[in-house]
Amino acid sequence: MIQHLTSLPVLLPMLTGIILLMPPCGKNKAIRRIASVTLGFITFFVSLALLFSVQTDGMQVYAIGNWSAPFGIVLVADPLSTLLVCLSALLGAVCVLYATAGDDEKGSFFHPLVHFLIFGVNGAFLTGDAFNLFVFFEVLLISSYALLMHGGDKKNTRAALQYVIMNLVGSAVFLIALGILYGVLGTLNMADMAQKVALLQGDDVYLAKIGGLLLIVVFALKGALLPLHLWLPNTYATAMPIVAALFAIMTKVGVYSMMRVYTFIFGEEAGQLTHMAQNWLWWLAVATIAMGALGVLASQDLRKLVANLVIVSVGTLVALVTVQTVEASSVAIYYLVHSTLVTAALFILADLIGHQRGKVADRITAGTPVSQPMLLGICFLIAAVAVIGMPPLSGFIAKIWLLKATWETEYGVIFWTLYLLASLAVLFAVAKAGSTLFWQHKATTNKHKISEHKLAEKAQQEGVHPAQLAALLILIAGAPLMSVFAGPLSEYAVGAATDLHNFNNNINIILLGGK
Amino acid sequence: MELLYAACVGLLVFCGVFLILRSRTFPVVLGLTMLSYAVNLFLFASGRLSLNSAVILGESTKYADPLPQAFVLTAIVIGFAMTAFVVILSIRGRADLGNDHVNGHVPENIKKGRV
Numbered sequence: 001m002i003q004h005l006t007s008l009p010v011l012l013p014m015l016t017g018i019i020l021l022m023p024p025c026g027k028n029k030a031i032r033r034i035a036s037v038t039l040g041f042i043t044f045f046v047s048l049a050l051l052f053s054v055q056t057d058g059m060q061v062y063a064i065g066n067w068s069a070p071f072g073i074v075l076v077a078d079p080l081s082t083l084l085v086c087l088s089a090l091l092g093a094v095c096v097l098y099a100t101a102g103d104d105e106k107g108s109f110f111h112p113l114v115h116f117l118i119f120g121v122n123g124a125f126l127t128g129d130a131f132n133l134f135v136f137f138e139v140l141l142i143s144s145y146a147l148l149m150h151g152g153d154k155k156n157t158r159a160a161l162q163y164v165i166m167n168l169v170g171s172a173v174f175l176i177a178l179g180i181l182y183g184v185l186g187t188l189n190m191a192d193m194a195q196k197v198a199l200l201q202g203d204d205v206y207l208a209k210i211g212g213l214l215l216i217v218v219f220a221l222k223g224a225l226l227p228l229h230l231w232l233p234n235t236y237a238t239a240m241p242i243v244a245a246l247f248a249i250m251t252k253v254g255v256y257s258m259m260r261v262y263t264f265i266f267g268e269e270a271g272q273l274t275h276m277a278q279n280w281l282w283w284l285a286v287a288t289i290a291m292g293a294l295g296v297l298a299s300q301d302l303r304k305l306v307a308n309l310v311i312v313s314v315g316t317l318v319a320l321v322t323v324q325t326v327e328a329s330s331v332a333i334y335y336l337v338h339s340t341l342v343t344a345a346l347f348i349l350a351d352l353i354g355h356q357r358g359k360v361a362d363r364i365t366a367g368t369p370v371s372q373p374m375l376l377g378i379c380f381l382i383a384a385v386a387v388i389g390m391p392p393l394s395g396f397i398a399k400i401w402l403l404k405a406t407w408e409t410e411y412g413v414i415f416w417t418l419y420l421l422a423s424l425a426v427l428f429a430v431a432k433a434g435s436t437l438f439w440q441h442k443a444t445t446n447k448h449k450i451s452e453h454k455l456a457e458k459a460q461q462e463g464v465h466p467a468q469l470a471a472l473l474i475l476i477a478g479a480p481l482m483s484v485f486a487g488p489l490s491e492y493a494v495g496a497a498t499d500l501h502n503f504n505n506n507i508n509i510i511l512l513g514g515k
Numbered sequence: 516m517e518l519l520y521a522a523c524v525g526l527l528v529f530c531g532v533f534l535i536l537r538s539r540t541f542p543v544v545l546g547l548t549m550l551s552y553a554v555n556l557f558l559f560a561s562g563r564l565s566l567n568s569a570v571i572l573g574e575s576t577k578y579a580d581p582l583p584q585a586f587v588l589t590a591i592v593i594g595f596a597m598t599a600f601v602v603i604l605s606i607r608g609r610a611d612l613g614n615d616h617v618n619g620h621v622p623e624n625i626k627k628g629r630v
Contacts, residue, residue: 131586138593145600157604157611158619161540164601165617168547169535171597175554175590182583183561 005050006062006077009085009122012043013092017115025111033100036111040093043118047086054082055492059499059509061128069128069511070189076128076510079496080333084125084256087337088249090474091344092118095246098348098471103242106151113150114246117143124253128510130181130188133257134174137222141167144250147243148235159231159238166231170221173214180211191510194264194503198271205272212266216277219261223254223314225281226288233295236307241351244303245344245475251310252336255317259332259500263324269503275324282322282411286418288315293422296429302350302362305433306343309387312422313339319415320402328405329497334482334490335398341478342386342395348472349380352464353437364433366440372463377438379476384434386479388427394482399423401490516564520556527553538622540605540615547601551594558586 016039019025025032054060054077062075077085096104096114104110120140127133145167148160182188184207185196200208217228224232232251236244262277270276292311299305313335320332350362353370360367370376382393389395406415464472482489499505527549534546562580570581605615612619 131589135589135593138597142596142600145604149604154611154619157608161601161604161608161617161619164597164604165535165543165547168597168601169550171593172531172547172550172554175586176557178586179554179558179561179583182558182586183563188582 002053004062005046005053006060006075006126007064009043009047009050009089010075010119010126012039012046013089013115013119013122016040016043017112017119020112020115021109029105032111033096033104036096036115037093037100040089040096040115040118044086044089044093047082047089047122050077051079051082051086054079059506061510061513068513070187070192073132074128074189074510075126076190077126078499078506079492080256080259080500081125083333083337083492083496084252085122087340088118088121088125091246091249091340092121094344094471094474095242097474098242098245098468101465101468103151103240106240107149109146110150113143113147116140117147117246119143121249121253125256128190130190130193131178134171134178137174137253138171140250140253141171144247147246148239150243151240152238156238159234163231163235166221166228170218173221174218177211177214177218180207180214184208184211189510190260190265191507194267194269195507195511197265197273198269200271200273209273209276212261212273212276213280215261216258216280219254219258220284221254223251223258223318224288224311225254225284225314225318226291227284229288229291229311229314232311233304233307236310236347237301237304241303241347241354244307245347248310248340248344248347251314252317252340255314255321255332255336258318258321259329262321263329263500264503264506267324267503268501278322278324281318285315285318285322286411286415288312288318289418289422291315293425297425299364299429299433301364302353302433302437303347305364305429306346306350309346309426310339310343312426313343316402316419320405323406323409325405325408326494326497326501328402329500330490330493331398331402331405333493333496334394335402337489338386338394338398338479338482341475341482342383345379345383345472345475345478346387348468348475349376349383352376352468352472353380357437362437364436366436366442369441370438373438375464375469379472380434380438382476382479384430388430389423390427392483393479394486395479397483397486397490516566520560520564524553524556524560527556538616538618540608540617543617544598544601544605548598551590551598555587555590555594558590559583561586 020032020036025035059078064073092114096111099110117140120136123136124133127136145164184204185193187193197208221228236247266273266276289312292308292315295308295311296305299308317332317336320328353376354362356370358368386393386395389399406412531546531550531553534542537543562583565579568577568579570579572578609615614621
């Protein structure tokens with residue numbers, strides 16, 4: 001059992017999805033919900049077990065079907081990938097928990113689809129094979145297509161159609177890139193590719209360069225990097241908020257793949273192709289932060305604002321990936337976890353606030369007050385402080401650390417100026433959104449004064465469901481916890497980044513099966 | 516043979532990209548299909564083109580690389596599923612939006628008859 005632990009975070013969500021389709025889960029709503037939430041958390045705990053075993057025994061390689069690398073497909077559980085697997089499993093479990101309050105009945109097959117999405121995401125994190133990465137991308141994409149349409153209306157169909165077409169073109173480009181790389185290198189095992197890239201000579205170098213740069217297009221599309229970010233705000237703002245919260249992990253899959261490809265395969269040891277994508281990615285990342293900040297300022301409703309915050313976080317992450325030092329990669333890992341949790345929490349808050357405000361929903365204008373201002377207000381305050389990056393929460397730690405990591409680089413000054421300006425924009429926009437949503441009520445004052453106790457009644461009627469509250473609190477708790485445990489967490493991040501940059505060790509363990 | 520093969524792939528990509536850039540869903544779906552054909556052919560060629568060689572070791576002195584064939588098979592299956600999905604989605608889009616434009620509305624100049 002223990003030697004198969006590495007494969008369980010991939011297999012469990014898939015089996016869960018299948019179980020949920022079959023009777024008795026397929027027929028009975030209550031059983032389906034209980035089974036979905038329980039199995040979701042079991043996946044999370046199994047991922048945690050994998051995390052601890054990787055911490056004690058070091059990196060683990062699982063050869064599927066016992067076909068060893070580079071001939072078979074391997075799953076590679078190193079500190080970075082297991083951390084992200086835990087994150088996605090947690091997010092999946094929290095999302096199904098939240099949806100049991102009623103969102104799952106707005107369409108069919110919500111629970112199986114979420115688990116299939118987690119299956120794809122976990123597979124993409126763990127796989128050590130580039131073609132397998134493509135397959136897991138498709139698994140997570142087809143679930144995301146269906147989830148995007150879940151409980152949707154006309155606007156939703158339009159956004160989904162564009163999203164699907166964009167991603168199909170992206171898949172075609174991905175396959176072309178893989179074809180070129182296979183034709184040149186003769187392998188698609190990532191460790192083997194990394195080894196062979198350095199040995200390329202003559203025209204093959206340029207072919208490999210084309211293949212590697214085409215991969216930028218694919219990962220930029222998945223990760224929503226400028227100029228391929230245009231699908232994101234529309235898609236995330238029209239999807240159901242809980243689905244958007246789950247999608248918070250999907251852009252990170254693109255960033256993670258960039259880390260793997262441009263830090264490991266085309267990293268330090270890649271001969272003539274060392275750091276070939278860095279210049280492209282750097283400027284694209286900086287431009288993405290700028291566009292995201294402008295988008296945040298221009299957003300008319302809370303969900304669009306959060307969607308633009310996702311773009312800012314992607315830009316920041318990619319900028320960190322391009323710096324290519326252990327310190328920058330450590331910050332990227334810490335920031336990745338922080339931003340995923342906070343944006344997911346904000347999407348959920350947007351849903352709850354929009355629900356309680358009735359007709360105006362989550363548009364940032366004066367309207368009906370929310371019925372539970374205390375609870376939602378405090379949660380929003382915590383999430384806002386974290387996302388802006390003000391002390392004392394996790395966003396501040398990440399910000400200080402990433403400023404420190406980028407100062408030494410070539411374009412440090414540009415990055416500092418731009419990033420701090422973007423932070424200011426985010427601070428302004430989020431503060432304005434918060435004060436408008438919670439404090440500015442429509443001027444029908446006399447009506448409101450009478451309805452003091454009516455408001456309390458309303459709060460009881462449409463208050464936050466216990467399942468929703470639990471899900472929200474788990475995500476919100478992430479920010480203070482990441483701040484309290486910043487010491488061990490940052491140590492873990494540094495360890496994970498060191499492993500990512502330790503080229504020879506990775507090759508040894510993956511290809512030769514030992515030290 | 517290489518030239519003919521490359522020309523076929525190139526032509527398919529050209530047609531695919533041209534059709535994807537159209538504004539109605541039907542040409543876009545056709546374009547995606549063409550592009551996926553081109554990709555499948557391209558993947559197949561990544562194992563080098565050769566005549567009269569099986570993918571079995573020991574049968575003959577020449578043998579073909581089996582891995583690209585496995586890639587193509589996977590890509591065909593996935594491409595098939597995705598095409599089916601996008602066809603259904605476009606039909607739903609036609610019903611929901613009242614027109615078959617990818618952007619969800621008919622541009623002004625087409626409405627007025629000036630194409």
